[in-house]
Amino acid sequence: MLMxxxxxxxxxxxxxxKLVGSKILEVRLIENAEETDxxxxxxxxVGAGIGERVLLTTGSGARLALDNQSTPTDAVIVGIVD
Amino acid sequence: MLMxxxxxxxxxxxxxxKLVGSKILEVRLIENAEETDxxxxxxxxVGAGIGERVLLTTGSGARLALDNQSTPTDAVIVGIVD
Amino acid sequence: MLMxxxxxxxxxxxxxxKLVGSKILEVRLIENAEETDxxxxxxxxVGAGIGERVLLTTGSGARLALDNQSTPTDAVIVGIVD
Amino acid sequence: MLMxxxxxxxxxxxxxxKLVGSKILEVRLIENAEETDxxxxxxxxVGAGIGERVLLTTGSGARLALDNQSTPTDAVIVGIVD
Amino acid sequence: MLMxxxxxxxxxxxxxxKLVGSKILEVRLIENAEETDxxxxxxxxVGAGIGERVLLTTGSGARLALDNQSTPTDAVIVGIVD
Structure with missing residues (x-):
């Protein structure tokens, strides 16, 4: 997973x-506590909002986090980092 | 997903x-609102055209956006960015 | 796999x-015996702890290492390097 | 897909x-009409030959282009670019 | 696939x-006949040994090369290059 x-x-x-109704967010990746390009x-x-630090799952595992697992996506936010 | x-x-x-009849497009990736290499x-x-900004899903999730999910591809345009 | x-x-x-109860770890990748960025x-x-060198499986194969294979993840620690 | x-x-x-009888080719990737490293x-x-420009599908989608979809590969040439 | x-x-x-009994090898990738980092x-x-040049399949396709396809891996050596 990625942060x-x-x-x-x-x-x-x-x-x-199949994406109608989905919230679509842009995420800047963080590595070693620093924002990357x-x-x-x-x-x-998980109800993430602008400015929050999050965990992302990519690939087929991302869809396991969704109610509708046939959503055509490859990345889903699965947690908010405390 | 990618922009x-x-x-x-x-x-x-x-x-x-299995690709006969598919529209095949070249997409330049955008990160942080800038075009990359x-x-x-x-x-x-979604009926995307030249010059439009789009969202791409990659991997197995890409095929979930197609009518024929056995199409041998790994990337599909799933939205036009407003 | 990655080290x-x-x-x-x-x-x-x-x-x-679906992630409740999972231990979530941050891992710095190693290549050619050197820590990368x-x-x-x-x-x-496998019960990995801070400071241990580990093997990671990514993608759909990662979930094969878990008891619950519908866990929405894309990376699992599958071994401790001696 | 890649060119x-x-x-x-x-x-x-x-x-x-499971690879016996498969033609295995090395492909140099092209981005923005230039050969990369x-x-x-x-x-x-598709019967591709040396020197031809081709389209590649990677990942699980690659195997959808093959007669035997249990071939252990992650990349298949799916088209010749005109 | 990769070399x-x-x-x-x-x-x-x-x-x-699920990895008990598996031979686990470290592979340095080669591109354009040169060893990379x-x-x-x-x-x-395939019975690969130290120093041999090999082909690797990654992702879900890697497991198709194994007798036990529920092995939690994402990369398998599928050939020795002559």
């Missing part, structure tokens, strides 16, 4: 129907 | 039969 | 319910 | 029995 | 029970 900071909401009016776009399973 | 800008169509006359080739599920 | 050194515990009170967050299947 | 140029054949007499080894589903 | 050179054996007394840890399906 990151939520930096924005992504608005997409024209999107795949790498970014990922992720769905949310 | 990118559609920069071209890929034409492939000789291709795997990284590129991906992706199929399209 | 790394466990460098910390991640505490996440608000997390996906790359980090991963992983679950544990 | 690349086929640069060689890989000969492997001692290989996993990144290489992948891939199987072939 | 590499086997550079060592990894000894892990405390490991996931990237390393992977892999299981073996």
């Amino acid at each position: 990151g900071k939520v930096v924005g909401h992504i608005v997409s009016t024209r999107k795949n129907e 790498k970014f990922l776009i992720a769905l949310d399973s | 990118g800008k559609v920069v071209g169509h890929i034409v492939s006359t000789r291709k795997n039969e 990284k590129f991906l080739i992706a199929l399209d599920s | 790394g050194k466990v460098v910390g515990h991640i505490v996440s009170t608000r997390k996906n319910e 790359k980090f991963l967050i992983a679950l544990d299947s | 690349g140029k086929v640069v060689g054949h890989i000969v492997s007499t001692r290989k996993n029995e 990144k290489f992948l080894i891939a199987l072939d589903s | 590499g050179k086997v550079v060592g054996h990894i000894v892990s007394t405390r490991k996931n029970e 990237k390393f992977l840890i892999a299981l073996d399906s």
Whole structure:
């Protein structure tokens, strides 16, 4: 899994129907407690907000965090870091 | 997921039969609102056009965005960023 | 698989319910016997502790090391290097 | 998916029995129409030859392009770029 | 798939029970016939030894090369390069 900071909401009016209703967030990755120049776009399973430090699961494991596991995504926020 | 800008169509006359009829697009990845030097080739599920900013899902999750989920791809455009 | 050194515990009170009870560790990757600047967050299947050198499996294979294979993770510690 | 140029054949007499009979090619990746310093080894589903520009699918999607989908590979050439 | 050179054996007394009996090898990746600074840890399906040049399959496809496909790994040596 990866650590990151939520930096924005992504608005997409024209999107795949299986993504309708999903909150889409931009996350800046953190390594060794420092913000990097790498970014990922992720769905949310824990109610994360802008500025919070989060854990991300990528790949097929990400979908296991969602109610609808056929959502076409590859990254989901699975925790807020205390 | 990743963000990118559609920069071209890929034409492939000789291709795997399971890709026949698929629109194949070249996407330049965007990170932190800037275009990078990284590129991906992706199929399209939302009617994306050249110059549009898009969201890409990679890996097995990409195929969940397609009508035919046995299409041999690893990247699909799943949204147009407003 | 990857080699790394466990460098910390991640505490996440608000997390996906399928992660409740999982030990979440931060691992600094090692290549060619040297510590790198790359980090991963992983679950544990072998009782690893801070400072130990470990083997990590990533992706869908990681979950095969867990009792509950529907845990939404993409990295699990599968061995301690002697 | 990725774009690349086929640069060689890989000969492997001692290989996993599930790979016997597979053509194994080395591909130099191309980004933004320029050859990079990144290489992948891939199987072939379209009759690609040395010097041709090709499309590669990676991961589990690669195997969907093969007749035998239990072939232990993670990259398959799925098209020749015109 | 990736090419590499086997550079060592990894000894892990405390490991996931599903890895007991597996030979675990460290592989230095090779690109364009030159050894890189990237390393992977892999299981073996072909009897590879130290110093041999090998082909590696990563991800879910790696496990297709093993007798026990529920082995928690993400990289397996699938061929020796002649």
